[in-house]
Amino acid sequence: MIWETAVLVGVLFGSAVFLLLRPTFARILFGFILLSNAANVLVLAMSARPNGKGAPVVLPGGAPPVDPLPQALVLTAIVIGFGITCYLVILLYRIFLDQRTTHAEQLFAETGASGPREEAES
Amino acid sequence: MNANVAILPILVPMVTALLVLLLGRPSPLRRWLVGLSAVAQVAVALGLVAFTYGEGALVLGLGGWSAPFGIVLVIDLLAAIMLSLGAITTLATLLFGFAELPHLEEHPLRLPLVQFLVVGINLSFCTGDLFNLFVAFEVMLISSYALLTLEADDWDVKQAFPYLALNLVGSTLFLAGAGLAYGIFGTLNFAEIAQRSSLLVEDPRVTLLAFLLLVVFGIKAGLFPLYYWLPNSYPILPSPVAALYAGMLTKVGVYVLLRIFGQVFPPELFSVHTTLAWLAAATMLFGVLGAVSRNFIRGILSFHILSQIGYMVLAIGLFTEYAIGAAIFYVIHHIIVKATLFMVGGVAVVINRSDDLEKTGGLWAVAPILGIVFLLQALSLAGLPPLSGFWGKYMIIAEGVRQGRWVLVAIALLAGVLTLFSMLKIWNGAFWRSGAGVPLKTGDRRWKPMTAVTVGMTLLSLGIGLGAEFILQIAQEAARQLVDRAGYIERLLGTMGGVSA
Numbered sequence: 001m002i003w004e005t006a007v008l009v010g011v012l013f014g015s016a017v018f019l020l021l022r023p024t025f026a027r028i029l030f031g032f033i034l035l036s037n038a039a040n041v042l043v044l045a046m047s048a049r050p051n052g053k054g055a056p057v058v059l060p061g062g063a064p065p066v067d068p069l070p071q072a073l074v075l076t077a078i079v080i081g082f083g084i085t086c087y088l089v090i091l092l093y094r095i096f097l098d099q100r101t102t103h104a105e106q107l108f109a110e111t112g113a114s115g116p117r118e119e120a121e122s
Numbered sequence: 123m124n125a126n127v128a129i130l131p132i133l134v135p136m137v138t139a140l141l142v143l144l145l146g147r148p149s150p151l152r153r154w155l156v157g158l159s160a161v162a163q164v165a166v167a168l169g170l171v172a173f174t175y176g177e178g179a180l181v182l183g184l185g186g187w188s189a190p191f192g193i194v195l196v197i198d199l200l201a202a203i204m205l206s207l208g209a210i211t212t213l214a215t216l217l218f219g220f221a222e223l224p225h226l227e228e229h230p231l232r233l234p235l236v237q238f239l240v241v242g243i244n245l246s247f248c249t250g251d252l253f254n255l256f257v258a259f260e261v262m263l264i265s266s267y268a269l270l271t272l273e274a275d276d277w278d279v280k281q282a283f284p285y286l287a288l289n290l291v292g293s294t295l296f297l298a299g300a301g302l303a304y305g306i307f308g309t310l311n312f313a314e315i316a317q318r319s320s321l322l323v324e325d326p327r328v329t330l331l332a333f334l335l336l337v338v339f340g341i342k343a344g345l346f347p348l349y350y351w352l353p354n355s356y357p358i359l360p361s362p363v364a365a366l367y368a369g370m371l372t373k374v375g376v377y378v379l380l381r382i383f384g385q386v387f388p389p390e391l392f393s394v395h396t397t398l399a400w401l402a403a404a405t406m407l408f409g410v411l412g413a414v415s416r417n418f419i420r421g422i423l424s425f426h427i428l429s430q431i432g433y434m435v436l437a438i439g440l441f442t443e444y445a446i447g448a449a450i451f452y453v454i455h456h457i458i459v460k461a462t463l464f465m466v467g468g469v470a471v472v473i474n475r476s477d478d479l480e481k482t483g484g485l486w487a488v489a490p491i492l493g494i495v496f497l498l499q500a501l502s503l504a505g506l507p508p509l510s511g512f513w514g515k516y517m518i519i520a521e522g523v524r525q526g527r528w529v530l531v532a533i534a535l536l537a538g539v540l541t542l543f544s545m546l547k548i549w550n551g552a553f554w555r556s557g558a559g560v561p562l563k564t565g566d567r568r569w570k571p572m573t574a575v576t577v578g579m580t581l582l583s584l585g586i587g588l589g590a591e592f593i594l595q596i597a598q599e600a601a602r603q604l605v606d607r608a609g610y611i612e613r614l615l616g617t618m619g620g621v622s623a
Binding site: 099 | 253256257260264267268271276277279280282283286287290291293294295297298300301302304305
């Protein structure tokens with residue numbers, strides 16, 4: 001199991017990085033979703049080899065349970081990742097509404113860097 | 123002192139945030155509530171400094187679960203110092219914000235989000251557990267994402283994207299790092315990791331994990347190749363919030379570098395420390411060059427944050443108890459000075475309508491007090507004696523000379539000169555030049571109370587410079603507590619008889 005997991009984590013991280021480096025918003029978004037799931041699978045794999053082990057409940061005479069802590073950690077991480085993904089979707093949508101583009105290169109094309117800030121009110 | 127006090131730095135801002143949310147619309151009552159809560163937080167934090175200076179770390183096992191099985195909050199002197207700096211900066215920036223905007227114009231979510239941000243910052247200072255640190259970072263970052271885009275206009279909002287993108291990658295790598303740490307050490311508790319990692323110094327996995335965490339915290343602190351998110355995103359914030367960000371957020375990264383590499387990971391990881399020192403030198407140089415290239419006050423100041431981060435991380439990279447004490451002193455100096463300078467920039471925007479150095483001018487004639495405040499803090503940042511920045515730089519450079527790291531010392535000195543140069547650029551453009559591009563808004567009375575806040579912070583900073591002996595004593599004691607691994611492990615796991623499987 002551990003080799004398959006390692007390859008899976010590698011593929012997930014690799015494709016996530018590839019998608020993140022694309023310029024369009026949709027690919028970047030999917031890149032983040034893949035990236036956070038890659039990290040989740042990695043943390044889950046730290047429960048060690050699950051072969052022949054029982055669920056993490058203590059039963060009399062039951063098999064030794066898997067380490068439950070990584071599962072607890074992953075639950076927390078999934079919730080946090082979900083929240084941040086929602087935020088990212090909204091931010092990208094707002095940038096699309098304001099700037100009328102879904103292409104990161106066009107987004108930063110004109111000025112490159114942030115210019116000075118004017119105070120707008122009277 | 124009752125160990126339950128350790129929860130207060132997290133509980134007080136959280137309860138405040140919830141109460142403020144319940145109160146709904148902006149009102150003077152909300153402001154009083156937040157202001158009083160900020161004063162209470164300063165009092166609690168200073169009390170914790172006094173306690174931990176004498177008695178050592180305060181440990182609270184949450185829910186009655188003792189370390190290493192439960193989550194622990196550990197407040198040692200370093201954490202208490204950071205808590206007080208955070209509380210003081212929050213108080214000052216809140217007052218500054220109250221002076222800047224009448225309560226009817228305030229965004230209803232700004233105050234609660236600032237309080238949630240403080241919860242995250244304080245939790246990262248107090249936690250004694252790697253995964254809990256991840257959660258604290260997320261609390262802090264999510265609040266900071268929300269604050270960043272809350273009041274941003276159409277043009278500005280795209281600058282939030284690099285901030286979000288780089289920090290998301292950082293968070294994911296942190297999660298992976300925490301998972302790998304659990305895989306290697308079988309624990310996430312700082313004290314137990316310290317105990318077990320010292321047995322695994324030779325293990326290349328520990329070094330790799332250290333480098334992974336270096337990348338993670340390097341992103342948070344704004345180290346050299348990883349700082350792209352910072353200089354363009356801070357100027358889009360409203361000036362009181364920008365001052366809080368400038369003071370605290372990157373310093374959380376520096377604090378965690380101190381905690382993880384100074385205490386949790388074994389001191390024999392020389393490759394990591396050398397990397398830290400060189401990255402710090404690069405950060406210093408590129409940060410200050412970026413500052414020289416910018417032409418508006420907040421842009422210059424944002425790049426200066428990076429350059430100053432370089433000094434602190436250089437001190438961590440030199441890695442002796444003295445150098446770590448110097449880093450802590452530098453953090454104390456820097457947070458106060460940087461927040462004040464951002465607030466001065468905010469006042470300049472009010473009077474000049476802009477902080478573009480092409481358009482500003484004439485501030486010296488209108489507001490000489492603001493000029494004095496700026497001059498004192500800018501010279502302190504550049505490191506002129508007897509201001510607070512001098513002592514921090516002096517100690518770091520003295521330690522570099524003692525270790526014979528001449529190139530690093532030369533870069534640090536060069537960065538100091540260039541800091542002075544770019545500060546003079548602000549001075550000439552905004553204060554000294556008589557003809558402003560646009561008429562000054564001298565009728566605007568808001569700047570007086572705003573300036574009063576910056577004067578208060580400047581007095582504090584002058585106190586740090588003139589009372590350097592006293593502050594240094596505290597910083598050195600904090601460094602002693604930090605590098606005393608055996609004492610830390612004993613404190614945390616002592617109730618377990620100091621043994622673990």
